Amino acid sequence: MTQNAKETFRSRDTGSTLTAKVRNLSPTMTRSMQRVAEAVAADPAACAQLTVTALAQRTGTSEATVVRTARVLGYPGYRDLRLALAAFAAQQQAGAPAAVTADIAVDDPLADVVAKLAHEEQQTLADTAAGLDVSQLEAAVAALASARRIDVYGIGASALVGQDLVQKLLRIGLIAHAHSDPHLAVTNAVQLRQGDVALAITHSGNTLDVIEPLRTAFDRGATTVAITGRPDGAVAKYADHILTTAVSRESELRPAAMSSRTSQLLVVDCLFIGVAQRTYERAAPALSASYEALAHRHSPVAPTAR
Amino acid sequence: MTQNAKETFRSRDTGSTLTAKVRNLSPTMTRSMQRVAEAVAADPAACAQLTVTALAQRTGTSEATVVRTARVLGYPGYRDLRLALAAFAAQQQAGAPAAVTADIAVDDPLADVVAKLAHEEQQTLADTAAGLDVSQLEAAVAALASARRIDVYGIGASALVGQDLVQKLLRIGLIAHAHSDPHLAVTNAVQLRQGDVALAITHSGNTLDVIEPLRTAFDRGATTVAITGRPDGAVAKYADHILTTAVSRESELRPAAMSSRTSQLLVVDCLFIGVAQRTYERAAPALSASYEALAHRHSPVAPTAR
DNA sequence: GTCACACTTGAAAGATATTTTCACTCGCCC
DNA sequence: GGGCGAGTGAAAATATCTTTCAAGTGTGAC
Numbered sequence: 001m002t003q004n005a006k007e008t009f010r011s012r013d014t015g016s017t018l019t020a021k022v023r024n025l026s027p028t029m030t031r032s033m034q035r036v037a038e039a040v041a042a043d044p045a046a047c048a049q050l051t052v053t054a055l056a057q058r059t060g061t062s063e064a065t066v067v068r069t070a071r072v073l074g075y076p077g078y079r080d081l082r083l084a085l086a087a088f089a090a091q092q093q094a095g096a097p098a099a100v101t102a103d104i105a106v107d108d109p110l111a112d113v114v115a116k117l118a119h120e121e122q123q124t125l126a127d128t129a130a131g132l133d134v135s136q137l138e139a140a141v142a143a144l145a146s147a148r149r150i151d152v153y154g155i156g157a158s159a160l161v162g163q164d165l166v167q168k169l170l171r172i173g174l175i176a177h178a179h180s181d182p183h184l185a186v187t188n189a190v191q192l193r194q195g196d197v198a199l200a201i202t203h204s205g206n207t208l209d210v211i212e213p214l215r216t217a218f219d220r221g222a223t224t225v226a227i228t229g230r231p232d233g234a235v236a237k238y239a240d241h242i243l244t245t246a247v248s249r250e251s252e253l254r255p256a257a258m259s260s261r262t263s264q265l266l267v268v269d270c271l272f273i274g275v276a277q278r279t280y281e282r283a284a285p286a287l288s289a290s291y292e293a294l295a296h297r298h299s300p301v302a303p304t305a306r
Numbered sequence: 307m308t309q310n311a312k313e314t315f316r317s318r319d320t321g322s323t324l325t326a327k328v329r330n331l332s333p334t335m336t337r338s339m340q341r342v343a344e345a346v347a348a349d350p351a352a353c354a355q356l357t358v359t360a361l362a363q364r365t366g367t368s369e370a371t372v373v374r375t376a377r378v379l380g381y382p383g384y385r386d387l388r389l390a391l392a393a394f395a396a397q398q399q400a401g402a403p404a405a406v407t408a409d410i411a412v413d414d415p416l417a418d419v420v421a422k423l424a425h426e427e428q429q430t431l432a433d434t435a436a437g438l439d440v441s442q443l444e445a446a447v448a449a450l451a452s453a454r455r456i457d458v459y460g461i462g463a464s465a466l467v468g469q470d471l472v473q474k475l476l477r478i479g480l481i482a483h484a485h486s487d488p489h490l491a492v493t494n495a496v497q498l499r500q501g502d503v504a505l506a507i508t509h510s511g512n513t514l515d516v517i518e519p520l521r522t523a524f525d526r527g528a529t530t531v532a533i534t535g536r537p538d539g540a541v542a543k544y545a546d547h548i549l550t551t552a553v554s555r556e557s558e559l560r561p562a563a564m565s566s567r568t569s570q571l572l573v574v575d576c577l578f579i580g581v582a583q584r585t586y587e588r589a590a591p592a593l594s595a596s597y598e599a600l601a602h603r604h605s606p607v608a609p610t611a612r
Numbered sequence: 613g614t615c616a617c618a619c620t621t622g623a624a625a626g627a628t629a630t631t632t633t634c635a636c637t638c639g640c641c642c
Numbered sequence: 643g644g645g646c647g648a649g650t651g652a653a654a655a656t657a658t659c660t661t662t663c664a665a666g667t668g669t670g671a672c
Contacts, residue, residue: 122431
């Protein structure tokens, strides 16, 4: 058990992940657990001082709930959460630069908007990278690399992410299609079979228009992958491999769709690079070929000279 | 006593003081206490994992000695020393960024790929934010906010960025169109006139298919904006306002298109937020309206309940 | 509307970790 | 050599953390 504690703690995440984890896992928690998680996220440094009993009291819950929350957050018990909290607080203190953490307000000057947006997206990237399950990624990459055919489903903002992935996969010689029309998506999904890959992108994890084709593909025996912010969503039921994106807090001016995109794109890039690595023989020449084919579409004024 | 513990811990020293303290206080310690202090100074991170008993065993001493050592070091007990140790280790680690700077190689394990990609994109974001000319952005935002009609041109990867922008602008009630077909783009550009905005997105700054429609719009008297990595490129000739994106180095596996996208999206987000701020009266209700309209497209399985 | 079920929750028992006590050892000085 | 005192660890005492379990609570089925 000590061994366990050690391992779990060692694999603790760097930096901001704690708050991200609270956000990501919050939906799967019960009300009182959420209260605890919230308190912890709100002031890690202070909570690191508290004993289970004290924290339970402060959040108006019981010791048992505190321990349960610690478990959900990925620690073997409260003791380890507490250590992580102390570490997190220290790290935060070390790296906290400015007040770019605040929400974007309606009357923020543009310079602030730029700074805050950049900061938030950076945060999102860090959170996503930290929260991504590499073994799931590995599995998804393997499936894609050897797929006979790849179908990608995404609606709205996620549709663009899907197109991005497909564009890239096409470049390295894979057969991929992006679908944002749910009917056509299902129609096409029927064609899939074992050895094919279907990939659904949905932030909410509950977008029916995307789940339906994935389900169809799943039923036909294709390998299914989901990129979602809610690994507990309905989409998970039909996904062989789940790639979790970070759920960053959203503000009035910055809808969820906006931040989820950053997260999704990072995952998509990882998939692409992974596939490119594993099909390097084919991918490398294909990449340079497509590169050269495009060259003449640029005016020759190119000072880049190439 | 609990109170005491709190205070003592709060006044903990920042940074490297731990090793210094061990050195300073070493003379006043007994032999076995020194052994403990030494072990702690040698590897704070590892010691943070150990219980009193474990640390006592490891240093060949007893629990009592460990506690005494903690006291000498200025903590009310071992528990607090342990917390401080965790914090210290984290802080130390924060200083050392890591070697994620290297290029992504063909044989990198996926975990590294994720880390490196995330890091590079973070870098790109920072560079873009730093290099963005806020006055140009301001001007572009003003033009968009009051535009009668907005046309966006982008090809390839940039087409997706354009679509992203258009999607968002439509959400807040603006009239915007994305064009990735050069012929149609030009055909549409002819319709533009003063009060309209044409926006071209091109990483290279020399994509003819995008420059052509922008030029047409420019000639027709529309306000023209360019989002490009090469402000000295051909596209600049026909752009009233130029928004510069960062040009990050590209590697074999990570083509320019990939990194430029991150950069372009940040700029696009800034544009959007800026416009949303300036048309808040109209934008806010429109945003929530589109949000609600979408709600029923999601399955009601929301596990958030309870 | 009522019942049954599953899930949530906190109280208290149980296990662990930390702190304190105390007796013993060892080295030193007389 | 014997007494004295600091240093030390074993074990008791306490604090802290974890688990269990029974009661509460809401949800869905009939």
